Amino acid sequence: MSRFWNPDLQNLSPYVPGEQPKLEKLIKLNTNESPYGPSPKALAAIAANTNDSLRLYPDPDAKALKEAIAKHHGLNANQVFVGNGSDEVLAHVFVGLLKHPNKPILFPDITYSFYPVYCQLFGIEHRTIALDDQFAIRVEAYLEHSKQYGGNGGIIFPNPNAPTGRGLPRSQIERLLAQNQNSVVVVDEAYVDYGTESCVPLLHNNPANLLITHTLSKSRALAGLRVGYALGHPDLITGLERVKNSFNSYPLDKLAQVGAIAAMEDQAHLDTMSSKVIATRSQFVKELDVLGFETLPSSANFVFTRHPKYDGARIHQELRDRGIIVRHFKTKRIDQFLRITIGTDEQMDALLSALNELLSV
Numbered sequence: 001m002s003r004f005w006n007p008d009l010q011n012l013s014p015y016v017p018g019e020q021p022k023l024e025k026l027i028k029l030n031t032n033e034s035p036y037g038p039s040p041k042a043l044a045a046i047a048a049n050t051n052d053s054l055r056l057y058p059d060p061d062a063k064a065l066k067e068a069i070a071k072h073h074g075l076n077a078n079q080v081f082v083g084n085g086s087d088e089v090l091a092h093v094f095v096g097l098l099k100h101p102n103k104p105i106l107f108p109d110i111t112y113s114f115y116p117v118y119c120q121l122f123g124i125e126h127r128t129i130a131l132d133d134q135f136a137i138r139v140e141a142y143l144e145h146s147k148q149y150g151g152n153g154g155i156i157f158p159n160p161n162a163p164t165g166r167g168l169p170r171s172q173i174e175r176l177l178a179q180n181q182n183s184v185v186v187v188d189e190a191y192v193d194y195g196t197e198s199c200v201p202l203l204h205n206n207p208a209n210l211l212i213t214h215t216l217s218k219s220r221a222l223a224g225l226r227v228g229y230a231l232g233h234p235d236l237i238t239g240l241e242r243v244k245n246s247f248n249s250y251p252l253d254k255l256a257q258v259g260a261i262a263a264m265e266d267q268a269h270l271d272t273m274s275s276k277v278i279a280t281r282s283q284f285v286k287e288l289d290v291l292g293f294e295t296l297p298s299s300a301n302f303v304f305t306r307h308p309k310y311d312g313a314r315i316h317q318e319l320r321d322r323g324i325i326v327r328h329f330k331t332k333r334i335d336q337f338l339r340i341t342i343g344t345d346e347q348m349d350a351l352l353s354a355l356n357e358l359l360s361v
């Protein structure tokens with residue numbers, strides 16, 4: 001702390017990302033990265049553009065990338081916003097679309113822990129809406145809350161939710177959109193490629209109040225490249241562009257733009273990798289059942305699980321001692337759970353034998 005800091009900084013509790021240890025041989029199942037590499041076409045595009053042209057600034061509007069994303073989703077380029085990872089996109093969404101005086105925004109009590117950090121940083125009031133006792137989002141509760149308090153400043157949740165992994169059917173979100181016309185509903189689809197119904201088809205009717213965010217960090221295995229995007233009505237996108245152009249004109253470097261274009265165009269690679277993760281996930285959940293774990297139904301590349309007889313923090317530490325890192329949150333309601341990223345079959349086998357060992361002592 002320094003007396004030169006902006007006083008607001010003193011009370012800020014920044015988001016804490018999962019650790020990125022440098023130790024080799026660790027089995028790293030804590031940040032929902034892909035266990036498989038990105039599209040070879042993305043790597044080739046990055047290599048082909050690693051040359052003297054890097055002396056020039058990249059396209060500030062990332063026009064070609066927006067066109068590739070639009071084409072992939074069957075939308076127009078003016079329905080696409082891109083940023084340096086979906087975290088940056090989300091930051092601009094909070095500033096540009098979710099900040100309204102005297103209108104708190106709503107999100108689940110258990111969700112992506114960056115949302116409350118953005119609220120604190122940008123001075124946005126928020127209320128949390130409890131997940132039900134099966135850790136599912138209840139659309140009804142959002143509608144009831146808004147009815148009781150005369151609206152809201154916006155609603156945001158991941159689908160599937162994180163860290164629970166539970167997906168919400170598109171029909172439920174349609175209901176929410178229909179009954180929440182006076183503020184924006186942001187659906188964070190970071191993990192959508194692992195088995196949740198995407199809301200992107202709803203954008204074909206150009207609703208005014210739906211914004212969807214995606215990332216290339218998970219199913220496209222490009223967390224290191226930092227590319228995310230938002231899809232929505234052109235008026236929402238224009239708002240995001242205003243925020244971006246008041247902050248950083250060049251959030252995506254040239255290599256990120258060309259790599260992301262190639263990745264967006266390689267549907268076959270995405271499908272193969274996602275199917276592998278889904279297959280490993282179903283096998284892994286069966287094995288967890290055998291060990292007595294209680295696992296929430298997951299449509300993400302991670303599972304959220306607890307053991308009725310063993311403390312979550314203890315299992316987390318004991319796995320760590322064996323060179324396996326999973327994520328544990330010291331948060332009320334979920335402090336007995338572990339969030340485990342789906343890795344390769346070999347990594348999951350190593351994890352299962354470690355669990356077997358530590359549960360049997």
Ligand SMILES: Cc1ncc(COP(=O)(O)O)c(C=O)c1O
Pocket residue numbers: 031032084085086087088112158162188190214215216217223227228
């Ligand atoms: C729900 C959710 N949204 C967004 C992100 C941000 O992803 P990125 O900034 O890598 O695009 C994450 C990352 O873990 C996430 O879990």
